[in-house]
Amino acid sequence: MNKLVNVLTTTDIHGFISNGGQPPALALQEIKEKYPNSLLMDSGDFFVGNPLTTYFCDQMQVSPMVDYANKVGFDVMVPGNHDFDHGLNYLKRQVSHLNADYVCCNVFDEEGNWIFSPSTIKEIDGIKVGVIGLLTSRMSMISDFDVTTGVVVKEALPELQKQVAALRDQVDLILVGYHGGIERDLRTHDETNYATGEDETFKLVSQTPGIDGFSCGHQHRINHGQIGDTLVVQGGYRGNCFGHMTFEFNDQNKIVKRQEEIVLTETLPAKTGDFYSEEDYQNWLAEDFDLSHLVEFLKQKFTREHLGIFISLKGKTRQQVIDSFTIPYGVRIYRLTSSEYQVFSQQDWALKQENYDSNAHDFLVLTNSYEVPEYRLTDQFVDNIFDEYSYYLTQRN
Structure with a gap:
């Protein structure tokens, strides 16, 4: 009788396990009950990504995300770029309390040693499954230097190829968990992204023979399909799917059938959560936030010469500061003419610093306001200013 292995994958949970409102990720606690003979893996950006996880980091040594991961029953997990946002030591502390194996083959320390195991082997109903972890090659482009100090992220393709070659004769099934996105349409193979190296799923799979299943993420998109014989899935955001x-195997443990799909998490039984004190969290949000170093933080983060900083705030509490920065573009940079700058700079700003050459004829301004002509937009950033500034304060103190 043929054997069937279910591979279940999540990605970009970003800490959305709020006790209230039954968010989709809570239903994942029932996922392994629905799918027998399964291996459950996560492809990164799990621990960090919203004010709740900042609260966990600020108040607790071990995040409730660890308890959640263990209750869901993850077998293998992979780091995402945001999982490093509170520093490597914080991430390693969380990993040390996980029941899951934490793997990544292209993340090294400065001495050239793997920070996490490059791969792991699991056995599901007599089938040996090799799982390789992989992080986007362009970590340096999308993460601040100070949070990745001591971390060396090497090019994904050669490191992946080494691991597949090492595992292929040891296992019956090879899976990859990749925190990066898809740069081509899975059906037409047409390019959908610029080739920056941040999202390389098609390149990695097409140039690495021997991969059976590939789970990616990072872009918060939903995709599934095949590249050659390799199944590819990309499972959305916040646990929404x-x-x-x-994979069906014959009695010689050879794959005879394979199929992929994306499943909405709402098809699982709804679950509530009790992973933290909601009252304590709300009290933390209501506390006044130290804003005295915010301009200093923004100057360091967005290193531009003669950059004016103009920040509008809805108040001084953590919740009011959170509400002051629109998601996903918390701050943006505009280039204004002299007359436009004069009007803009005279508005009522909670935090304001002008920094320009006295002979300037145009002005760069960094602001969280959207009351600026769109045709003057120069750059916009998906950085979560509240979370990053909170971490900055802990490091500064």
């Missing part, structure tokens, strides 16, 4: 790959 998950990837499901099925």
Whole structure:
């Protein structure tokens, strides 16, 4: 009788396990009950990504995300770029309390040693499954230097190829969990992204023979399909859906059938959560926030010469500061003419610093305001200013 292995994949949970309102990720606590003979893996950006996880970092040594991961029953997990946002030591502390194996083959320390195991082997109903972890090659472009100090992220492709070659004769099934996105349409193979190296799923799979299943993420998109014989799934955001790959094996443990799909998490039984004190969290949000170093932080983060900083705030509490920065573009940079700058700079700003050459004829301004002509937009950033500034304060103190 043939054997069936269910591979279940999540990605970009970003800490959305709020006790109230039954968020989709809570239903994942029932996922392994629905799918027998399964391996459950996460492809990164799990621990960090919203004010709740900042609260966990600020108040607790071990995040409730660890308890959540253990209750869901993850077998293998992979780091995402945001999982490093509170520093490597914080991430390693969380990993040390996980029941899951934490793997990544292209993240090294400065001495050239793997920070996490490059891969792991699991056995599901007599089938040996090798799982390789992988992080986007362009970590340096999308993460601040200070949070990745001591971390060396090497090019994904050669490191992946080494691991596949090492595992292929040891296992019956090879899976990859990749925190990066898809740069081509899975059906037409047309390019959908600029080739920056941040999202390389098509390149990695097409140039690495021997991969059976590939789970990616990072872009918060939903995709599934095949590249050659390799199944590919990309499971959305906040646990709104998950990837499901099925592999059927004959009695020689050879794959005879494979199939992939994306499943909405709402198809699982709804679950509530009790992973932290909601009252304590709300009290923390209501506390006044130290804003005295925010301009200093923004100057260091967005190193531009003669950059004016103009920040509008809805108040001084953590919640009011959070509400002051629109998601996903918390701050943006505009280039204004002299007359436009004069009007803009005279508005009522909670935090303001002008920094320009006295002979300037145009002006760069960094602001969280959207009351600026769109045709003057120069750059916009998806950085979560509240979370990053909170971490900055802990490091400064």
